[in-house]
Amino acid sequence: MGRKILLEHANxxxxxxYEVYRKMGGYASVEKAxxxxxxxxxxxxxxxxxxxGRGGAGFPTGLKWSFLDKKxxxxxxxxxxxxxxxxxxxxxxxxxxxxxxxxxxxxxxxxYALDAHLSYIYIRGEYMWVYRILENAIKEAYAAGWLGxxxxxxxxxxxxxxxxxxxxxxxxxETALIESLEGKRGNPRIKPPFPAVKGLWQEPTVVNNVESIxxxxxxxxxxxxxxxxxxxxxxxxxxxxxxxxxxxNPGVYEIELxxxxxxxMNSDEYLGGMMDDRPLKAxxxxxxxxxxxxxxxxxxNAEGAxxxxxxxxxxxxxFESGSMLGSGGFIVYNDTSCIVRNTWNFSxxxxxxxxxxxxxxREGTGWLEGVLHRIETGKGREEDIDLLWDxxxxxxxxxxxxxxxxxxxxxxxAIRHFREEFEYHIRFPERIKNRxxxxxxxxxxxxxxxxxQTV
Amino acid sequence: xxxxIDGQSIEVEPGTTILQAARMIGGESVPPAMCYYSKLEGSGxxxxxxxxxxxxxxxxxxxxxPKLMASCVTGVMDGMEVKSISSDRVLDARKSVTEFLLIxxxxxxxxxxxxxxxDLQNLSFKHGAGATRFIxxxxxxxxxxxxxxxxxxxNRCILCYRCVMVADQLTDDRVHGVMNRGDxxxxxxxxxxxxxxxxxxxxIDVCPVGALTDKTFRxxxxxxxxxxxxxxxxxxxxxxxxxxxxxxxxxQRVTGRKDIYHEVEEFICNECRFEKKDTKDWVxxxxxxxxxGSVINQNNYTQKLEKVTIKxxxxxxxxxxxxxxxxxxxxxxxxxxxKKQLKEGNV
Numbered sequence: 001m002g003r004k005i006l007l008e009h010a011n012x013x014x015x016x017x018y019e020v021y022r023k024m025g026g027y028a029s030v031e032k033a034x035x036x037x038x039x040x041x042x043x044x045x046x047x048x049x050x051x052x053g054r055g056g057a058g059f060p061t062g063l064k065w066s067f068l069d070k071k072x073x074x075x076x077x078x079x080x081x082x083x084x085x086x087x088x089x090x091x092x093x094x095x096x097x098x099x100x101x102x103x104x105x106x107x108x109x110x111x112y113a114l115d116a117h118l119s120y121i122y123i124r125g126e127y128m129w130v131y132r133i134l135e136n137a138i139k140e141a142y143a144a145g146w147l148g149x150x151x152x153x154x155x156x157x158x159x160x161x162x163x164x165x166x167x168x169x170x171x172x173x174e175t176a177l178i179e180s181l182e183g184k185r186g187n188p189r190i191k192p193p194f195p196a197v198k199g200l201w202q203e204p205t206v207v208n209n210v211e212s213i214x215x216x217x218x219x220x221x222x223x224x225x226x227x228x229x230x231x232x233x234x235x236x237x238x239x240x241x242x243x244x245x246x247x248x249n250p251g252v253y254e255i256e257l258x259x260x261x262x263x264x265m266n267s268d269e270y271l272g273g274m275m276d277d278r279p280l281k282a283x284x285x286x287x288x289x290x291x292x293x294x295x296x297x298x299x300x301n302a303e304g305a306x307x308x309x310x311x312x313x314x315x316x317x318x319f320e321s322g323s324m325l326g327s328g329g330f331i332v333y334n335d336t337s338c339i340v341r342n343t344w345n346f347s348x349x350x351x352x353x354x355x356x357x358x359x360x361x362r363e364g365t366g367w368l369e370g371v372l373h374r375i376e377t378g379k380g381r382e383e384d385i386d387l388l389w390d391x392x393x394x395x396x397x398x399x400x401x402x403x404x405x406x407x408x409x410x411x412x413x414a415i416r417h418f419r420e421e422f423e424y425h426i427r428f429p430e431r432i433k434n435r436x437x438x439x440x441x442x443x444x445x446x447x448x449x450x451x452x453q454t455v
Numbered sequence: 456x457x458x459x460i461d462g463q464s465i466e467v468e469p470g471t472t473i474l475q476a477a478r479m480i481g482g483e484s485v486p487p488a489m490c491y492y493s494k495l496e497g498s499g500x501x502x503x504x505x506x507x508x509x510x511x512x513x514x515x516x517x518x519x520x521p522k523l524m525a526s527c528v529t530g531v532m533d534g535m536e537v538k539s540i541s542s543d544r545v546l547d548a549r550k551s552v553t554e555f556l557l558i559x560x561x562x563x564x565x566x567x568x569x570x571x572x573x574d575l576q577n578l579s580f581k582h583g584a585g586a587t588r589f590i591x592x593x594x595x596x597x598x599x600x601x602x603x604x605x606x607x608x609x610n611r612c613i614l615c616y617r618c619v620m621v622a623d624q625l626t627d628d629r630v631h632g633v634m635n636r637g638d639x640x641x642x643x644x645x646x647x648x649x650x651x652x653x654x655x656x657x658x659i660d661v662c663p664v665g666a667l668t669d670k671t672f673r674x675x676x677x678x679x680x681x682x683x684x685x686x687x688x689x690x691x692x693x694x695x696x697x698x699x700x701x702x703x704x705x706x707q708r709v710t711g712r713k714d715i716y717h718e719v720e721e722f723i724c725n726e727c728r729f730e731k732k733d734t735k736d737w738v739x740x741x742x743x744x745x746x747x748g749s750v751i752n753q754n755n756y757t758q759k760l761e762k763v764t765i766k767x768x769x770x771x772x773x774x775x776x777x778x779x780x781x782x783x784x785x786x787x788x789x790x791x792x793x794k795k796q797l798k799e800g801n802v
Contacts, residue, residue, distance in 0.1 A: 168636065185633065190500040190528045356614060356633075356640035358501050363555035366638040370591040387588055394551035397522045398503055 002269070003230060005218045005238045006211065007254045010098045016133065018140035021101040027146055029217035030108045034154045037220075042113035046216060048224030050236035055081055055172070055209030056287065056327040057402075058311050062224075065206055067196040068114055074203040078116045079181065080107060082123040082130075082210045083165055083172040086287035087349055088329030091240035092210035094252040096123075096130045099214075100137035104160065106213035108146060109220055111158050114206055119160050122177050125167035134162045169353035173401045174207040176355065187357045188401035211240055232258030235310035239325070245332035248272035261285075261307040261314075262299045265332070278334040282417075285314050286326020288346045289406030291413030292339070293323050319413065338432075339421050343414040344372035350407035361404040364395040368411055375422060378429030385422045389415055420450045458531040460484050460507075461541045473526035473537055474505055478716065484539045485716075487549065487578050489556070489663045490615035491527035492718055498620055499527035502556070502613065504578060506548045511536035523548050549582045558589040559638065560664070561610045569665030571678040574717060575613065596641055601631065602649035604656055604729050605667055609641050612666035618642065618658035625722055626652040642666065653692060656728040660711045660719050671729050672708040676700075681707060683745075686737040692724035698743050706732045712743070 004010075014020040021027075033042050047062030068076055080103065084092040096103055103121070111119045123131050138160055141147045149157050163181055165171045171180045175189035178200050199205025215237060219227045228236045235257040244250045247265070249272040255264060265280075266273045274280055283298045284290060301307050302321035307314065314325045333342070351365040371388050374380050392408035399405070415422060425432050427450065456467055458476050461484040467476045475493075477485045486507055491499035499505075506523040514534030523544060526537070539545060556575060564570045596609035614633065619642070622629040630648040633640050644650060650658070659667050681700040688695045700708040709728045711719030731737065 170636075190525070192530075351637060354637040356635075356637045357616075358503050359552055359555045359613065360503055362614065362638050362640070363558050366594070367555075367558060367589065367591070374591075394548070394555070398506065398548055398552070400500060400503075400525075 002254065002256050002259065003238065004254050005227075005230075006095060006102065006214050006240060007099075007252075015099055016101075016137070018101060018137070018144055021099070022144075025221075026101050027105050027108075029220035030105055030112075030146060031152065033109045033112055033220050034152050034156055039113045039115050042109065042220065045224040046113070046219055049215075049219045049227035050224075050231075050234060051212060051215055051219065051227065052235070052311065053209055054211035054215075054239065054327070056086070056289070056324075058325065061208060061212050064196070064208070065110075065114060067194070068206055069197045069204040070115060072197070072204055075118065076114050076116045076204040077200045077206070078107065078111045078114050078119040078213075079174075079177065079200060079205055079207045080119070080121040080210055080213050081172060081174065081177055081207050082121050082127070083177060084127075084210070084327075085124055085167075085169045085172055085353075086289060086327050086329055087346065088244055088284060088331040089242050089287045089327040090244075091242040091252050091328055093127055093130055094242070095210055095214055095240065096127075097133060100133050101141070102214045102217065103134070103210055104137055104141050104146070106216040107160055108141075108151070108158060109216050110206075110208065110213055111160075112156060116206075117157050117159065119158065120181060120200075121160070121162045122171070122181055123162055123164055124171075125165050128164070131162055131164050138162065168355075169349075170355045170401070170403060173403065176401065177207060178205065185355075187355050188403075190400060230256055232308065232310050233312055235312060235325075239309070239328055241309070241328040241330050243271050243330040243332070245330075246275040246278065246334035246337070247332045248275055255309055257308075257310045259309045260299075261309055264309055264330075265299075271332070274332070274334055276334075278336065280332065281335045281337055282333040282339060284323070284329070284331040284333075284410075285309075286324045287329030288331070288349065289402075289409060290324040290326040291319050291322075291409050292342075292417065293413075294417040297321050297417075319409065320416070323413070338376075339414050339418040340372070340376050340425050343411055344369065344376045346410045347372050347407065350403065354403060354407070358398075358400045358404070360395045361399045361407065364391055364404070365407045367391055368395075368407065372411070375425050376432075378425065378432055380422075380426040380429075382426060384426065385415060385419065388422075423450045456531055456533040456535075458533075458535045458537065460537045461539050467531055469530075471531050472499075473507055473509075473524070473529050473531055473535075474499075476531050477526065477537075477539060484541075486526045486539055487574070487581070488527055488716070489574055489578065489613060490617065492617050492620070492661055493716075494718060494722070495617060495620040495661070496624060498617060500525045502615055503552050504549060504556075506545060506552070508538040508542040508545050509535060510538050510542075546582070549578075550584065553578050553582045554584060554588070556613050557583065557587065558591075559594045559610075560613070561593065563611070567608075567611065567665040568668040568673055569611075569662070572717070573665060574663035594638055599643060599647075600649075601644050602651050602655070604670055604725060605650060605659060606670050606673055607642060608666050608668065609643075611664045612642055613664055614640055614642070615663055617661040617663070618667055621657045621661050621722075622650075622652075622655070625654045625657055628652060653725050654722060656725045657711065657719070657722045659728075660713070660722075663717070669708060669728075671732075672700075675707050676702055683743040685712060685740040685743050687740065688727065688731065688737050690724060690727055693727060694721040694723065695727060696721060697723055697727055697737075699737060699739065704734060706734060706737075 009015050009024045043065045051061045052058040053061055082092055107119055147158055147160050165180055168186050170176045171186040173188050176186045180186040195205040230237050238254050239257050241253045253270055264270045280295050283293045299307055302317045311325045315322045347369040351369040354361045354365045356362040368391055371384050375384055392411045395404045396408040460477050463480050465480050486505035488505045489502035505526040507526040509520040509524050511517045513532030599607055601607045619632050631644045631650055634643045659669050681702055684699045686697055686699045697709050698712050699706050711723045713719050
């Protein structure tokens with residue numbers, strides 16, 4: 001049984017309410033930090049824990065906090081990024097819905113560390129019911145004296161607001177989120193200056209993911225050193241994984257980083273193996289923006305070592321034979337899945353969600369989608385695969401924010417690992433007319449057909 | 456601070472961007488810029504045309520930057536080394552940005568009022584490819600009336616945001632901006648309002664393509680047939696320093712004076728731009744000079760033109776034999792009604 005830190009009390013009846021949460025030891029970290037630690041000591045504790053940003057990039061949280069320009073003379077802010085919208089990722093929603101006070105406790109402790117007196121939770125517009133849960137929990141926290149003026153008589157003031165976005169994927173990018181929070185169009189800002197220097201209202205700001213902030217209370221209560229003992233190498237602590245696709249037990253799981261992919265996939269405690277016991281074809285381990293992995297690179301990496309659920313192990317081999325832990329959106333595909341349709345689907349998403357500010361992303365994502373649509377509907381040309389490769393390579397790295405990369409990587413990985421399937425769509429358009437073509441024709445047969453025609 | 460661009464070094468003030476430093480050096484190393492406009496605060500970084508390779512970060516940290524950087528928003532560091540035109544990566548990136556910008560652009564230069572002054576034309580000329588790989592249907596927008604002075608042709612827009620910044624920084628009561636997102640994003644007015652602010656005409660000057668054109672000049676003339684003169688007048692709203700675009704003695708258009716990077720020296724008011732079209736209104740200073748390669752210089756009346764001789768095969772200007780036959784169409788006689796219509800001049 002894996003260790004639980006975030007979801008330890010998730011199944012306790014009534015944990016959403018302040019009374020039950022408090023009874024289970026809630027808000028202890030606020031007491032400990034405000035009464036017994038300086039803000040810098042809290043930052044140091046988080047640094048020691050090795051906690052890395054759980055939104056996808058994996059940047060060390062304590063280090064990010066230490067970049068905050070506290071000497072600017074301007075007030076600083078903490079903004080919680082709850083704009084979770086990566087296809088395949090739904091773990092923050094779960095955390096906020098079931099244990100809202102954990103996030104609020106984390107926000108108070110983290111705000112204290114950053115000397116912030118006005119903090120925000122920026123939540124996705126589609127999560128309206130979660131927004132109401134958070135609003136309610138904040139009211140309870142105010143009533144109990146954990147928020148507002150002179151918290152616990154320590155002289156520390158903090159106001160916390162929940163801000164509902166309008167539902168744009170780009171607003172999950174930290175600078176676009178800040179723009180949106182300021183009431184402007186959600187376009188990413190040019191960096192530098194980074195938010196730690198000029199963020200919300202041009203004042204020093206830290207933007208952290210829900211899961212990162214929710215881990216702070218445990219770190220303060222149990223010390224950063226204890227947290228660093230969990231996990232493996234530089235991937236410390238636990239991670240929420242939202243698993244979906246062709247598996248027996250989809251859902252949100254808290255795992256200790258370093259767990260083997262094999263155990264996570266096949267043990268009854270977690271995913272319970274493949275749905276209908278069909279063969280595993282591919283895996284997206286960290287949300288739709290990370291490269292897809294073919295079956296032979298899922299349990300073992302290219303060197304033959306066991307693949308682990310950690311930042312390092314999943315990215316081993318670079319994009320040639322690895323992927324990324326990302327936001328933990330674990331999407332599993334069996335042999336009936338059509339990779340071309342899946343890639344087109346992802347491309348549709350990124351095309352739809354591109355903010356349109358910079359040319360490669362605005363024009364390139366639409367072009368990618370157009371070509372993928374043609375291939376998927378049996379109108380592809382032989383040269384289209386190379387064209388796709390070329391377009392994605394020209395978007396990657398040339399855009400203002402990482403949305404361009406997120407649109408390019410899935411296409412690149414799909415072509416890299418499943419080129420035959422693209423060729424199959426182009427060469428046998430009549431066979432793919434049936435929506436479930438790969439149910440009748442497993443991938444091995446596709447490979448065989450393509451190889452035969454090439455010869 | 457010392458910065459080296461394509462092997463040419465220059466000392467600049469801290470806070471200078473790579474693009475500004477390159478402009479100080481001048482020549483081929485200056486990256487193209489579609490969205491950056493030195494007179495507009497916060498412009499730049501969007502079109503990605505000005506990407507450069509930073510091969511050495513600075514003296515203190517000599518590591519190269521892994522990604523190409525937008526030169527218009529990247530500040531120089533002491534000892535920085537930059538590759539602009541000398542880098543294959545940069546040239547490739549510029550080529551791809553040009554391709555991206557052109558995939559949905561209508562390429563209607565023959566009928567576009569911006570032809571001859573279009574930055575996208577210049578960019579395509581230097582970095583574009585001869586053929587397109589884009590076979591999908593081009594994105595189009597419904598025509599929209601945005602006011603009495605400015606014609607919006609959204610299909611040509613490359614969303615550089617310059618006009619929005621002009622509206623933000625120069626005019627009161629901004630009524631237009633960017634609607635929607637991604638490749639559906641468009642310049643539009645909020646709830647069909649008209650743009651009639653006193654300085655709104657500057658949106659035309661800053662537009663790098665033919666998306667925003669002057670309604671008082673549309674279809675009147677190709678710019679290279681106009682004679683540009685610098686002129687000024689006493690104006691209580693703006694500097695009154697303009698360029699007059701004349702055909703014969705007629706002032707067909709008035710614009711702000713632009714520098715070699717096609718940026719206005721000073722913004723002008725709508726009265727000077729749209730209402731003062733009589734030569735008596737202006738003190739004409741003399742002919743305006745343009746850079747050597749400018750298409751406007753093709754009609755430079757101050758230089759002596761040599762007689763052009765077209766070396767072709769005999770009679771090629773008359774067309775090929777088979778084409779002339781087609782034109783006369785002896786094998787395809789007109790039908791009864793068509794013949795009648797042709798005689799009446801209705802065809």
